Amino acid sequence: xxPELQIxxxxxxxxxxxxxxxxxxxxxxxxxxxITYPQYLVxxxxxxxxxQPVGEIARRLLLETNTITPxxxxxxxxxxxxxxxxxxxxxxxxxxLTDKGRALQEQALTTVPRGLGLKLSACxxxxxxxxxxxxxxxxxxxxxxxx
Amino acid sequence: xxPELQIxxxxxxxxxxxxxxxxxxxxxxxxxxxITYPQYLVxxxxxxxxxQPVGEIARRLLLETNTITPxxxxxxxxxxxxxxxxxxxxxxxxxxLTDKGRALQEQALTTVPRGLGLKLSACxxxxxxxxxxxxxxxxxxxxxxxx
DNA sequence: GCAGATTGTATCGCTTGCGATATAAAATAA
DNA sequence: TTATTTTATATCGCAAGCGATACAATCTGC
Numbered sequence: 392x393x394p395e396l397q398i399x400x401x402x403x404x405x406x407x408x409x410x411x412x413x414x415x416x417x418x419x420x421x422x423x424x425x426i427t428y429p430q431y432l433v434x435x436x437x438x439x440x441x442x443q444p445v446g447e448i449a450r451r452l453l454l455e456t457n458t459i460t461p462x463x464x465x466x467x468x469x470x471x472x473x474x475x476x477x478x479x480x481x482x483x484x485x486x487x488l489t490d491k492g493r494a495l496q497e498q499a500l501t502t503v504p505r506g507l508g509l510k511l512s513a514c515x516x517x518x519x520x521x522x523x524x525x526x527x528x529x530x531x532x533x534x535x536x537x538x
Numbered sequence: 539x540x541p542e543l544q545i546x547x548x549x550x551x552x553x554x555x556x557x558x559x560x561x562x563x564x565x566x567x568x569x570x571x572x573i574t575y576p577q578y579l580v581x582x583x584x585x586x587x588x589x590q591p592v593g594e595i596a597r598r599l600l601l602e603t604n605t606i607t608p609x610x611x612x613x614x615x616x617x618x619x620x621x622x623x624x625x626x627x628x629x630x631x632x633x634x635l636t637d638k639g640r641a642l643q644e645q646a647l648t649t650v651p652r653g654l655g656l657k658l659s660a661c662x663x664x665x666x667x668x669x670x671x672x673x674x675x676x677x678x679x680x681x682x683x684x685x
Numbered sequence: 686g687c688a689g690a691t692t693g694t695a696t697c698g699c700t701t702g703c704g705a706t707a708t709a710a711a712a713t714a715a
Numbered sequence: 716t717t718a719t720t721t722t723a724t725a726t727c728g729c730a731a732g733c734g735a736t737a738c739a740a741t742c743t744g745c
Contacts, residue, residue, distance in 0.1 A: 402668060403560050403654075404579060405675040408600050410557035411702075412682040413550050418703090429731060432551060446693060453555050456694055458732050464695095465730075482693045482740045507550075514681035516674060521549060524674040527667055528552040534661035535559040558732075565733090576701065593723060603724055605702050611725095612700080629710045629723040 413507075420506040424495055430466055431499070433459075437472065437488050438496050444483040445474075453536055471495070560654075567653040571642055577613055578646070580606075584619065584635050585643050591630040592621075600683055618642070 414428045421431050436451050437443065443451075449459045463486060466472050471492040477483030516524070561575045568578050583598050584590065590598075596606045610633060613619050618639040624630030663671070 401582075402672055402675075403564065403575075404582075404599075405672055405679065406553065406557040406560050407575075407579075408683075409675045409678050410553040412600070412679060413553050415703085416682055417550065427730065428550075428554075432554075435548075435551075444693080445695095449694095452551075453559070455733065457696080457734080460695055462731075477693095480693080480741075484694065510685060511678070511681060513685075514677055516677050520674055520677075523670060525549055525552055527663060527671040527674075528549075528556045530661055530663050530667075531556050531658070532552065532559060534658060535556075535563055538657060538660075562733085574700065591723080592725095596724095602703065604704080604726080607725055609701075624723095627711070627723080631724065 416507055416510045417503065420499075420503045423502065424498055425469070426466075426471070426495070429458075429462055430471070431503075433462060433466065434471070434488075434492060434495060434499070437486065437492065441493075442485055442487045444477060444485055446483070448486060453532075466492075563654055563657045564650065567646075567650045570649065571645055572616070573613075573618070573642070576605075576609055577618070578650075580609060580613065581618070581635075581639060581642060581646070584633065584639065588640075589632055589634045591624060591632055593630070595633060600679070613639075 417428050417431065421428060424431075426434065432452055433448060436448050445456060445459055445463065448463075449456055452459070463472065463474060463484075467474055470489055472489055473487050474484045475487070477485050564575050564578065568575060571578075573581065579599055580595060583595050592603060592606055592610065595610075596603055599606070610619065610621060610631075614621055617636055619636055620634050621631045622634070624632050
């Protein structure tokens with residue numbers, strides 16, 4: 392009746408669902424490592440560059456501190472990272488990996504990408520399709536993140 | 539160092555972020571209607587076809603009942619819908635729109651698509667790009683939802 | 686130096702998502 | 716029929732997300 396409101400035509404619902412399903416596809420591998428998906432994202436950021444203030448991580452993941460702070464607190468409690476006040480700026484909390492947090496990288500490397508590839512192996516998309524998909528998503532992200 | 543773990547190459551992070559940002563783009567219009575994004579999805583399903591059991595709505599949205607049930611309970615409390623036991627099968631809860639829930643469709647129609655279009659107007663993607671994007675997401679959803 | 690604005694992070698309250706488990710009605714087996 | 720299994724929904728607990736607000740450290744203007 393109202394094509395504007397037909398759910399199957401909505402990009403939003405596809406994004407929402409694909410995001411949930413892909414996150415869910417990561418879950419078994421991440422559970423084996425004792426972490427959640429958002430925690431994995433934080434680790435990805437820290438594995439690239441250790442010792443970053445909370446705000447840097449938040450900017451990288453496009454999340455607010457009211458999401459990041461409790462996330463980091465839980466990860467600290469699990470012994471994955473430490474938080475210490477910045478020396479030049481005492482307002483900053485510098486987040487650093489612990490040995491345990493660093494060690495997870497090797498395990499993740501050997502299990503996570505392989506596990507996800509396996510689950511998506513039945514997907515008929517090719518490398519070029521994924522590239523285009525990523526490009527489109529980047530455009531949407533760029534547009535909406537600077538408003 | 540490990541290209542497999544570089545966050546920018548990960549499709550998952552893009553999906554996760556794009557989904558959050560697009561949902562966030564809906565929020566102002568939906569807040570004006572007094573609903574949240576998942577509640578909007580439930581309404582979209584009911585606007586298409588009123589009087590559906592909980593399980594049907596769950597299948598349509600690819601959500602579990604442990605997500606849907608509390609969501610419907612909150613919506614019932616807000617007077618957007620009613621839940622009554624099925625007559626042929628007393629286990630089923632038949633979800634039906636109230637007048638208030640039905641009335642929201644007109645308002646949504648005049649504000650939501652327009653509002654979102656406005657926010658995405660700065661996005662350089664064309665109609666064909668959106669079509670391809672939707673197609674790729676559908677492939678991923680189809681692959682992961684039947685495993 | 687100091688009052689006011691800004692910045693970096695934290696807290697609170699609420700709604701999702703989801704794994705695990707529970708419960709009651711219906712279907713099936715015996 | 717009665718016991719067993721399956722199905723439809725609900726409950727519980729916990730981790731995100733996020734709007735609103737708080738708070739302390741730093742910066743700015745004077």
